[in-house]
Amino acid sequence: MQGSDRMRQQELGGGDFAGRVVVLLGGGSGLGRAVARAVCAQGGEVILGGRTAEKLEETAAELGSQVSWMQVDTSDPGSLERFFSRVEHLDFLFNTTGDYVTGPLRELSFEEAESAFRAKFWGQYLAVKYALPKMAQDGAVVLMAGADGARPTVATPAYVACNAALEGLARGLAVELAPIRVNALSPGAMDGNFWSTRRPEEARREAFERYSRLNVLGRVGTEEEVARAVLFLFLNSYTTGTTLYVDGGLSMR
Ligand SMILES: NC(=O)c1ccc[n+]([C@@H]2O[C@H](COP(=O)([O-])OP(=O)(O)OC[C@H]3O[C@@H](n4cnc5c(N)ncnc54)[C@H](OP(=O)(O)O)[C@@H]3O)[C@@H](O)[C@H]2O)c1
Incomplete structure (x- = not known):
């Protein structure tokens, strides 16, 4: 769609995302699903990616005909390449995928320690590579990092370094890919699917108390607060190569 057509469609009440295509890898749950809801509410088209068909199907059924989905494993470069070969065109990309292990240097095996880089860093790097030929x-692009990269609250050095590296990747890609904009998003702890499915109740409560004690706002965040920040980074036409901390002030303490 031409810029003038897009502006006309928005004036007609189609929403900020009218005529625009958003690819959300990991969009079958959690933060990605919250972004999908927000984009659809503003008239956008969403393509979801993830490994589990049921989750993707459920999200698509909730949000309606603006949403389609395809299975992909972002830890497999071939799978990512096939995914994007079936995408005709996209305007925006956000990727929350990746299973990884966190923990101290003294306790993790090398395979566990490097899992964050393998899954979270290289998965996002390669998604941008394969998406690029189809991008407006x-x-x-919004890269998913994490506020622990700037302000570690527990000992998990490889994961901290991975988040910091993603902030650096945003700066590097912003230079290479301009005028396409690339930013990183670094959330603190957000109450939602990630914590309820990946951490036992006791560990979740301990982490939420710790983050609430350490940040400025005295509470954890919500998935919707992240979604609003992602939409800002998608649309703000003069923001690139930066990191937005949606962390209740954690990173400055
Ligand atoms: N929530 C927070 O508090 C928080 C804070 C800071 C940073 N983050 C970052 O946010 C990301 C997690 O997002 P979330 O909170 O929305 O958690 P989530 O609900 O667990 O979402 C992750 C999604 O990624 C998919 N996925 C995982 N591995 C995949 C793979 N190899 N290929 C394709 N899809 C895969 C999962 O679905 P399948 O398993 O079905 O594939 C799932 O839908 C992580 O990078 C995390 O470091 C989260």
Whole structure:
């Protein structure tokens, strides 16, 4: 769609995302699903990716005909390449995928320690590589990092380094891919699917108390608060190569 057509469609009440295609890898749950809801509410088209068909199907059924989905394993470069070969065009990309292990240097095996880089860093790097030929020049990528990269609250050095590396990747890609904009998002702890499915109740409560004690706002965040920040980074036409901390002030303490 041409810029003038897009503006006309938005004036007609189609929403900020009218005529725009958003690819959400990991969008079958959690933060990605919250972004999918927000984009659909503003008239956008969403393509979801993930490993589990049921989750993707459920999200698509909730949100309606603007949403389609395809299975992909972002830890497999061939799978990512096939996924994007079936995407005709996209304007925006956000990727929350990746299973990884966190923990101290003294306790993790090398395979566990490097899992964050393998799953979270290289998965996002390769997704951008394969998405790029299909991306609109006025489009944007939001990389998923994490506020622990700037302000570690527990000993998990490889995971901290992975998040910091993703912030660096945003700066590097912003230079290479301009005028496509690339930014990183670094959330603190957000109450939602990640914590309820990946951590036992006791560990979740301990972490939420710790984050609430350490940040400025005295509480954990919500998935919707992240979604609003992602939409800002998609649409703000003069923001690139930066990191947005949606962390209740954690990273500055
Ligand atoms: N929630 C927070 O508090 C928080 C804070 C800071 C940073 N983050 C970052 O946010 C990301 C997690 O997002 P979330 O909170 O929305 O958690 P989530 O609900 O667990 O979402 C992750 C999604 O990624 C998919 N996925 C995982 N591995 C995949 C793979 N190899 N290929 C394709 N899809 C895969 C999962 O679905 P399948 O398993 O079905 O594939 C799932 O839908 C992580 O990078 C995490 O470091 C989260």
